[in-house]
Amino acid sequence: MVHFALNPPIGSVLRPQDKLLIVANGAYGKRMAEIATYYKINHLLVSLNETEIIDPIQVKNLLNENKDITHFSMVHCETTTGILNPLKEISDVVKNYPVTFIVDAMSSFGGIPIDIKDLGIDFLISSSNKCIQGVLRFGFVIALKDKLKECKGIARSLSLDLYDQWITMEEGNGKWRFTSPTHVVIAFFQALKELEEEGGIESRYLRYKENNKLLIEGMKSLGFKPLLPMNVQSPIITSFLYPFSNFSFIDFYNQLKSKGYVIYPGKISMADTFRMGNIGNIYPKDIENLIESIKNS
Numbered sequence: 001m002v003h004f005a006l007n008p009p010i011g012s013v014l015r016p017q018d019k020l021l022i023v024a025n026g027a028y029g030k031r032m033a034e035i036a037t038y039y040k041i042n043h044l045l046v047s048l049n050e051t052e053i054i055d056p057i058q059v060k061n062l063l064n065e066n067k068d069i070t071h072f073s074m075v076h077c078e079t080t081t082g083i084l085n086p087l088k089e090i091s092d093v094v095k096n097y098p099v100t101f102i103v104d105a106m107s108s109f110g111g112i113p114i115d116i117k118d119l120g121i122d123f124l125i126s127s128s129n130k131c132i133q134g135v136l137r138f139g140f141v142i143a144l145k146d147k148l149k150e151c152k153g154i155a156r157s158l159s160l161d162l163y164d165q166w167i168t169m170e171e172g173n174g175k176w177r178f179t180s181p182t183h184v185v186i187a188f189f190q191a192l193k194e195l196e197e198e199g200g201i202e203s204r205y206l207r208y209k210e211n212n213k214l215l216i217e218g219m220k221s222l223g224f225k226p227l228l229p230m231n232v233q234s235p236i237i238t239s240f241l242y243p244f245s246n247f248s249f250i251d252f253y254n255q256l257k258s259k260g261y262v263i264y265p266g267k268i269s270m271a272d273t274f275r276m277g278n279i280g281n282i283y284p285k286d287i288e289n290l291i292e293s294i295k296n297s
Contacts, residue, residue, distance in 0.1 A: 004160070005139020006032060009102050009123040010073070011039045012155040012162035013147075018070040019043065021062060021099075023054050026080030027267060028104060032073050039156050044069070050081050050268045053232050056089040063097045073102035077112070077234045080267045081227060082275065084108075084234035091119040100147065106130060106139075107236050111208050111279055113201050122147045128184055131204065131236070131279055134191035137184045208235040211278035211287050218291030219276075227273050236279055237264070242272040249274050255297045261290055 010032060014020055020043040024030045033045040044066060048054065054074055063069055072094055076087050087103070094101050102123045105114060109124065111131025116124055124142045128134040141162060148166050155161035159178070168177045198204055212235040216226055219240055227239035242249070249265060252274070256263060266273035278287065 005106065005125050005127060005141070006104060007035055007157065007160045008155070008162035008165075009125055009141055009143075010035050010041065011157055011160060012151050013100065013102070013123060014039075014041050014071055015154055019066075019068050020071045020073060021066065021069045022046070022073050023059060023062070024048065024075070024078075025052055025054060025083060025085070026050055026075065026078035028078060028080065028106070029075045032075075032104070050078075050270060051083065051228060051232075053083060054085045054090060056086060056093045059090055060093045063093070063099065069097075069099055071100040071102060072097075073104070075104040075106075076114070077105070077108040077236050079107045079237050079275075081239045081273075082234050082237040083228055083232050084112075084236075087114070087119060091121070095120045108234070110195060110201060110204065111236065112205055112234075116142060128188045128191070131208075132188065132191050133194065133280055134188040135184055138181050138188070205235065207283065208279055210284055211235070211282055212238060214284055214287040215276060215278050215290070218287065219294075222291070222294055227268075227271065237275050237277040239266065239268070239273045239275050242274075247272070252297075256290075256293065259293045259297075261293065 010020070020036055020041060022029060022032045022036070022043060023046045024033065025048040030045065030047065033043060036043040046062060059072070063072070074085060074090065077084050091101065100122045101120055103121050103125070105124050105126050107130050108114065109126035109131060114124070122144050125139065126132070127136070127139045129136040148163060151163040155163065165177055168175060195201070195204060212233070216238060219226070223243045224240045226233065227241055253263060264275035264277065266275060
């Protein structure tokens, strides 16, 4: 789903004469470059260390050095490690350049406050699941209408034509171009109601932060060290280093799975890690129960 949702804001937005700058510090930022390569879109990929945040000053220097850049894209929360890139500070830089700003907020929208208008984001990509807490199977793009209008005739894919999907919905009272994922849309609507009942994005953000704080504190008490320092750690997902050299992730995974918990393997090459997410219908008591289960494993 992530990959399908990322395609339209790249394949339907960039014209043959345009050039995309991608600054990536993980697998999902690099995936944007893969998409651009498949579409034969002119692009510049700057790959950072996976534990290094996207530096606003570096973005400024890149835009100054590459005057032909017309579009800039980045990942807000890079779940390769769990790092949270400084979106506000980067947007303050990007606003000063005549570039279209594309943000992958797949793992943050709905769980971290994002003022799209204030940040000057032209295209924001997210999904029906993740922090919205719906079910998987459709992605969406929030875009400026003026930018959408400029996309007519650009798409390199029939199915992933962002402009055509938008204009069909506008002129057809919300009708999808092709068969709609009805059950997923109903679940999404229900998830939005539940988000409102929780108190909105700010309240959900505070719950996620508390979950994450308890998770990290609890794991530290058991001898597990987080990969990232807290000043760049997102409240979404956390990478932990293996506690000792002969640590078996498979055994650890299976023990937790037998108790009703599922975690993620690591996704970086520079260290042996595993990842634990704390979004969704999860509350502090659930984190406490998890830590107790690990303690007794």
